[in-house]
Amino acid sequence: MNRRPLHPQPTATARATQLLCASLIACATALPALPALAQTSTAQAQRNYTIPAGTLASALNRLGRESGALISFAPDLVAGLQTSGAQGTQGVAQSLAALLAGTGLEAVPDASGAYALRRIPEAAQRSSGGAATLAEVKVTAAATVADGTTEGTGRYTAAGPSGAATGLALTLRETPQSVTVFTRQRMEDFKLQTLTDVMEQTPGLTVSRQNQMVTYNVRGSTANLQVDGSRQLSSGWGFNTHTLYTMDDLADIDRVEVLKGSSGLMNGDGNYGATINLIRKRPTKEFQAHVEASAGSWDSYRADADIAGPLNAEGSLRGRLVLSEKRARGFRDYEDSSGRMVYGTLEYDLSPDTLLSAGVTYRERSLHGSGATTPLQAYSGTGAFVGWMPRSYNNGARWAGYEQKGLNLFTRLEHNFGQGWKAKLQLVHEEIDVPEQLLGYMNNALPGAVNFGRYGENTTRNQSIQLDVQGPFSLFGRQHDLLLGAGASKSRINLQRGGGDNTTLGALGLDYAQGGGALPNVNLSGLTYSDDLFSRKRNYVYAAGRFSLADPVKLIVGARATNYDQKDVSDVSWYNYDLHERGVVTPYAGVVVDVARDVSLYASYASIFQAQSAKNASEQTLPPEEGKTYEIGAKGEFFDKRLNASAAYFWMKTDNTAETVGQTPAGETISRAVSGVTRRGWELELSGELARGWQLQGGFVMNSSTLDSSSTTPKYQFKLGTTYQFRDSALQGLTVGAATRWQSDISTSRGATTLRQDAYWLVDLMARYQVDRHWSVAANVNNALDKRYFAGVTNFNAQGLFYTWGAPRSLNLSARYDF
Numbered sequence: 176m177n178r179r180p181l182h183p184q185p186t187a188t189a190r191a192t193q194l195l196c197a198s199l200i201a202c203a204t205a206l207p208a209l210p211a212l213a214q215t216s217t218a219q220a221q222r223n224y225t226i227p228a229g230t231l232a233s234a235l236n237r238l239g240r241e242s243g244a245l246i247s248f249a250p251d252l253v254a255g256l257q258t259s260g261a262q263g264t265q266g267v268a269q270s271l272a273a274l275l276a277g278t279g280l281e282a283v284p285d286a287s288g289a290y291a292l293r294r295i296p297e298a299a300q301r302s303s304g305g306a307a308t309l310a311e312v313k314v315t316a317a318a319t320v321a322d323g324t325t326e327g328t329g330r331y332t333a334a335g336p337s338g339a340a341t342g343l344a345l346t347l348r349e350t351p352q353s354v355t356v357f358t359r360q361r362m363e364d365f366k367l368q369t370l371t372d373v374m375e376q377t378p379g380l381t382v383s384r385q386n387q388m389v390t391y392n393v394r395g396s397t398a399n400l401q402v403d404g405s406r407q408l409s410s411g412w413g414f415n416t417h418t419l420y421t422m423d424d425l426a427d428i429d430r431v432e433v434l435k436g437s438s439g440l441m442n443g444d445g446n447y448g449a450t451i452n453l454i455r456k457r458p459t460k461e462f463q464a465h466v467e468a469s470a471g472s473w474d475s476y477r478a479d480a481d482i483a484g485p486l487n488a489e490g491s492l493r494g495r496l497v498l499s500e501k502r503a504r505g506f507r508d509y510e511d512s513s514g515r516m517v518y519g520t521l522e523y524d525l526s527p528d529t530l531l532s533a534g535v536t537y538r539e540r541s542l543h544g545s546g547a548t549t550p551l552q553a554y555s556g557t558g559a560f561v562g563w564m565p566r567s568y569n570n571g572a573r574w575a576g577y578e579q580k581g582l583n584l585f586t587r588l589e590h591n592f593g594q595g596w597k598a599k600l601q602l603v604h605e606e607i608d609v610p611e612q613l614l615g616y617m618n619n620a621l622p623g624a625v626n627f628g629r630y631g632e633n634t635t636r637n638q639s640i641q642l643d644v645q646g647p648f649s650l651f652g653r654q655h656d657l658l659l660g661a662g663a664s665k666s667r668i669n670l671q672r673g674g675g676d677n678t679t680l681g682a683l684g685l686d687y688a689q690g691g692g693a694l695p696n697v698n699l700s701g702l703t704y705s706d707d708l709f710s711r712k713r714n715y716v717y718a719a720g721r722f723s724l725a726d727p728v729k730l731i732v733g734a735r736a737t738n739y740d741q742k743d744v745s746d747v748s749w750y751n752y753d754l755h756e757r758g759v760v761t762p763y764a765g766v767v768v769d770v771a772r773d774v775s776l777y778a779s780y781a782s783i784f785q786a787q788s789a790k791n792a793s794e795q796t797l798p799p800e801e802g803k804t805y806e807i808g809a810k811g812e813f814f815d816k817r818l819n820a821s822a823a824y825f826w827m828k829t830d831n832t833a834e835t836v837g838q839t840p841a842g843e844t845i846s847r848a849v850s851g852v853t854r855r856g857w858e859l860e861l862s863g864e865l866a867r868g869w870q871l872q873g874g875f876v877m878n879s880s881t882l883d884s885s886s887t888t889p890k891y892q893f894k895l896g897t898t899y900q901f902r903d904s905a906l907q908g909l910t911v912g913a914a915t916r917w918q919s920d921i922s923t924s925r926g927a928t929t930l931r932q933d934a935y936w937l938v939d940l941m942a943r944y945q946v947d948r949h950w951s952v953a954a955n956v957n958n959a960l961d962k963r964y965f966a967g968v969t970n971f972n973a974q975g976l977f978y979t980w981g982a983p984r985s986l987n988l989s990a991r992y993d994f
Contacts, residue, residue, distance in 0.1 A: 223264045231256040244288065247322070322336075323335030324457070353806065364896075368477070389422075407605070418577060418607075426481065457495065467479050496518070528593070533585065543575070550969055569691050570616045578609070583606075610633075615628075633671070641660065660716070715737040716735070787831075791847060806823055808822050856876060894917075962981075
C-alpha cells in the first residue's frame with residue numbers, strides 16, 4: 176500500500192523551530208552579561224504610586240497592573256479586608272508593606288520577583304506585641320512561590336498552588352484528592368533523571384517492567400500523562416513505551432504532580448488510576464545558570480546545562496535554555512543507550528497584564544541491544560522450569576534497537592483582566608519519529624522460539640488546544656471561584672510493521688543460555704509491511720466552581736462533557752476499531768472543611784470513562800469502561816506550610832473492566848467484561864521539612880482489588896526519601912540522605928505453577944558537599960544492598976511465566992557549578 180507523507184519536507188514547523196532555536200542560542204550567549212541589566216531594572220523599579228484606600232483585593236490588583244509585578248493570593252485570604260492605600264515614590268516591596276499594614280498578612284517574594292500573600296505567623300505577631308502590622312516585606316530562603324514553582328526552594332513539598340484535580344489554583348490542603356508533588360530539589364538530590372526514576376519513588380505507584388516495556392500502575396489502573404496540563408498520548412503505557420516518554424530526560428522539568436484516582440474533570444476519558452502532570456521550567460526574572468557532569472556504573476556519562484534570565488534591560492523579555500546529554504551501557508549484556516535534549520523557551524510581557532510564552536523541546540534517543548517487550552522465561556506453558564538467568568542476561572540481539580527523534584512546540588497566552596480574573600490559551604504540537612526499529616530476540620527457552628522483525632516508519636503526532644478562564648465572584652455576601660474551559664486534542668500513530676523469518680534455537684544451533692548476543696545479524700530487507708493507523712480525537716467543555724458555604728467550608732463541583740473518536744486500521748483484523756462516544760459527562764464533587772487552622776477534612780467523588788479496544792472471543796469490542804472514585808481524608812499544613820501531611824481512604828468501582836481470559840490461536844488476547852470491580856485502599860503521606868535542614872517525602876499505602884490479575888502488583892507499599900543538611904558544625908556544607916522502598920509480594924500463576932517475588936526492600940544513598948558558593952560534588956548509590964529482585968512478572972499463558980530482573984547496585988559521581 177502506498178503511503179502519502181504526513182508532512183512534506185521541509186515543513187513550516189521545522190523552519191519555525193530552526194529559527195526559534197537559533198534565536199534562543201543567540202540569546203543564551205548574551206545571558207552572562209545580563210545580571211547587571213537586571214540590577215539596573217530593579218533599581219529603576221521605584222515609581223510614584225497613588226493607590227487610594229478601599230478593598231485590599233482591588234488595591235493589590237491595581238498595584239500589580241501598575242508595577243508589572245506578579246502578586247498572588249487566594250481570594251478568601253483577602254475577603255472583607257480594607258487598606259489605607261499607598262502613596263509616594265517607592266518600590267513594589269514598600270508599596271506592598273503599606274497596603275498590608277494592619278491586615279495580619281505579609282508578602283513573601285520568590286527568586287523570580289513574584290509575591291505571594293500569607294498570614295503572618297502567630298509567633299511573629301506575639302513577638303511584636305500582638306500587632307498585625309507588616310513593617311517590611313521579608314525575603315526568606317524557602318519562599319512561597321506564587322505559581323507553584325519548586326526550583327530554588329530547597330523543599331520536598333509544594334508550597335504553591337496546583338490545578339491537578341480541578342483546574343483551580345488550590346494548595347494541596349485545599350484539594351479534596353490525593354496529590355503527590357516531586358519537587359526539583361527531590362529529583363536533584365537522588366538523581367531522578369527520567370520519568371520512570373521519579374515514578375519508582377512516588378508513594379502509591381508501582382512501576383512494572385516487562386523487559387524494556389514500562390507500565391505505571393496506581394490504584395489498580397494505569398495513568399494519564401500531561402505536560403503543563405496538556406494531554407499526551409496515554410496509550411504510551413504499554414507496548415513500545417521505551418520509544419516514548421518513560422525514559423525521557425527531565426532536565427527541563429520543574430516538578431512532577433501525580434493526582435491519584437479519577438480525573439474526569441481535567442481528562443474526561445482515560446485511565447482512572449492517576450494523572451501524571453510534568454510542569455516545565457520557566458524563564459526567571461533574575462539571571463541564573465548552572466552546569467553539571469556525572470559518571471557512573473556501566474559506563475554511564477551525563478552532562479547538562481541550564482541558563483535563564485532577562486533578555487532586555489526592562490526585564491520584559493526573558494529566556495531559558497536547557498541542554499542535556501547522556502550515554503550509558505545497561506546492566507544487561509551488549510545493551511547501550513544515548514539521549515540528548517534541548518529545551519528553549521521565551522516569555523514576553525506584551526503589557527503589565529498580558530504574557531506571551533513560547534518554547535520548543537527537541538530530543539534524540541537511541542537504544543541498541545534491545546530485547547523489546549519480551550522478558551525472560553521462568554516456566555514453559557506446560558509448567559517446566561527453565562532455570563534462572565543471571566541479571567546481566569540479555570535475550571536481545573546486539574544489533575536490535577532503534578533511534579528516535581522528538582519535537583514538542585508550545586505557545587501560551589495569559590491575560591489578567593483585573594479583580595482576580597485571568598485567562599490562559601495554550602497550544603501544543605508534538606512529533607515523535609522512529610525511522611526504523613530492528614527486532615531480534617530469543618522468545619523463550621522452551622520450545623526455543625526466536626523472533627526477527629523490522630518496523631519501518633513509526634510516527635506519533637499529538638496536537639492540543641485549551642482555553643480556560645477563571646476568577647472570583649461574590650454571591651450572598653461571600654466570595655467564590657469559577658472556572659470555565661474548552662479544548663480539543665488529537666493523537667495519531669502511523670506504523671509500518673514488517674515480520675521477519677522467525678526460527679528456533681535448534682535451527683540456529685544455539686542454546687538459550689548464550690543470550691541474544693549470539694543471534695546472527697539476519698537480512699531484514701525486502702519485507703512486506705503493514706500500514707497501521709491508530710487515531711484518537713476528543714473535544715470537550717468543562718466548568719468548575721469553588722463555593723464558600725461558610726468560613727471553614729468549601730464546596731467544589733464541576734463537570735466535563737467530552738466527544739471521543741477512535742479509529743484503528745491494521746491488516747490484522749483483531750486490531751481494527753471504529754469507536755465513537757458523544758456528550759459523555761464526567762462530574763466531580765468535593766467538600767473541604769477546615770477543622771483547625773492547619774488541618775482540613777475532605778471528601779470527594781470523581782468519575783471517568785474509557786473507550787476500550789479489548790475484544791471477547793467473538794471479536795466483539797467490549798463496551799466503554801466507566802469508573803468512579805470516592806475518597807475521604809484529612810490534610811494538614813504545618814511549620815508555616817513547610818510540611819504537608821495527608822491520610823486518605825479511597826474506594827473505586829468500575830464496570831466493563833477488561834480481564835484477560837486467554838488467547839486466540841494467533842496469539843491475540845481474549846478478554847471479558849467484568850462489572851462491579853472494586854478497588855479499596857488507604858494512603859498515608861508526608862512531605863516537607865520536619866526540622867531545620869531535614870527534608871522528607873514518603874508514604875505507606877494499601878491497595879486491594881477483586882481482579883485476579885491484581886496479584887502482579889503489591890498490596891502494600893512503603894516509600895521514603897529523606898536528606899539532612901548540616902549547618903552548624905564542622906560538617907557544614909554536607910548533605911546526606913537515603914531513599915528506601917518496600918513492597919509486599921507479587922506473583923502470577925498458570926495452572927498449578929506460580930512465579931512469585933517475595934516482599935523486599937531497596938535502599939538508595941546520597942551525599943553532597945557544597946565546596947563553596949559555586950561548586951558542589953555528590954555521590955549516589957542505588958540499590959546499595961545489591962538486592963536481587965524481579966521488577967515485573969508476566970503471564971504469557973500458553974508460552975508460560977516470565978520475569979524481568981531489577982537493576983543491580985550502581986554508583987554515580989557528579990560535580991555541579993552554579994554561576
